[in-house]
Amino acid sequence: MLDYHLHLWPHDQADVSLQLEQIADYCDRANAAGVVEIALTEHFFRFVQSEPIVAGLFDDADPALRASMRGYWDRHARNDLDLYVETAVAAKEAGLPVVVGLEVDFYRGRMDAVGRLLDGYPFDVLLGSVHWIDAWRFDDFDPLSMGEWSTRQVDACWDAYADAIDELAASGACDVLAHPDLIKVAGHVPERPEEWWDRLAEAAASSGMAAEVSSAGWVKPCSEQYPARGLLDRLVARGVGLTTASDAHNLDRVADRADDLRALLSSAGVDQLVGFESRKPRVVPVGPAPAPGEGR
Numbered sequence: 436m437l438d439y440h441l442h443l444w445p446h447d448q449a450d451v452s453l454q455l456e457q458i459a460d461y462c463d464r465a466n467a468a469g470v471v472e473i474a475l476t477e478h479f480f481r482f483v484q485s486e487p488i489v490a491g492l493f494d495d496a497d498p499a500l501r502a503s504m505r506g507y508w509d510r511h512a513r514n515d516l517d518l519y520v521e522t523a524v525a526a527k528e529a530g531l532p533v534v535v536g537l538e539v540d541f542y543r544g545r546m547d548a549v550g551r552l553l554d555g556y557p558f559d560v561l562l563g564s565v566h567w568i569d570a571w572r573f574d575d576f577d578p579l580s581m582g583e584w585s586t587r588q589v590d591a592c593w594d595a596y597a598d599a600i601d602e603l604a605a606s607g608a609c610d611v612l613a614h615p616d617l618i619k620v621a622g623h624v625p626e627r628p629e630e631w632w633d634r635l636a637e638a639a640a641s642s643g644m645a646a647e648v649s650s651a652g653w654v655k656p657c658s659e660q661y662p663a664r665g666l667l668d669r670l671v672a673r674g675v676g677l678t679t680a681s682d683a684h685n686l687d688r689v690a691d692r693a694d695d696l697r698a699l700l701s702s703a704g705v706d707q708l709v710g711f712e713s714r715k716p717r718v719v720p721v722g723p724a725p726a727p728g729e730g731r
């Protein structure tokens with residue numbers, strides 16, 4: 436098993452620091468759950484280096500959503516990407532079972548620029564995520580963002596999400612499609628989601644991206660893992676490589692529900708995952724659950 440989606444800092448924590456000790460604690464907790472390797476994947480937008488990419492991105496968006504997004508980025512973009520990467524590399528060089536990653540959010544029309552910027556860093560794996568539709572943060576539970584759901588058609592939201600995934604995948608900027616059906620996070624799902632599942636699975640398959648199987652959805656209003664079983668089966672049928680992930684933002688949730696993910700994969704006939712090194716995939720067995728009280 437892997438935990439290939441981990442954050443070092445909660446979203447509400449602006450004053451952050453980087454410590455090898457924290458990364459070692461993540462590894463210990465992951466190991467106790469039978470996870471053999473973790474990826475550190477802090478959000479790109481938490482770093483000042485993202486500012487030229489996001490500048491002016493939503494100038495033509497709804498003013499309230501645009502102002503909310505501006506405030507969100509201003510609160511988050513406070514850290515130095517170079518320092519983050521140096522710390523993650525140091526953890527790896529110290530022998531911890533860590534790969535150096537980043538969660539790269541989707542920036543419409545700007546993924547080539549993102550790719551060029553990130554090419555200068557020694558990343559092992561880049562997650563590609565769609566968290567917003569234009570300036571709407573559909574997965575944020577603040578009143579403005581959630582209120583948007585009552586003004587929009589669910590099918591149109593899923594269309595816009597799938598369009599964004601198509602562009603993200605085609606850009607080749609990232610290696611793994613994170614939380615592939617995140618658009619369901621607040622519990623809004625089309626009556627017949629199959630056509631969107633087909634589109635999402637096809638985007639991953641045709642781009643060569645892997646897809647993430649994440650326990651994070653179980654604690655959200657959608658109350659199921661990402662991806663839904665119907666999407667997971669489509670990914671498997673198309674031969675898309677898979678990672679497993681918790682998307683934890685603190686130690687307590689590292690490797691969360693790894694056993695449930697293992698059971699899900701087993702029921703879908705999956706016994707191999709893909710890990711990454713220098714952005715090249717390699718096979719990692721799902722592996723057995725650890726014996727009670729023992730890590731592996």
Ligand SMILES: [Zn+2]
Binds near residue numbers: 564
């Ligand atoms: Zn995410």
Ligand SMILES: [Zn+2]
Binds near residue numbers: 442682
């Ligand atoms: Zn994340």
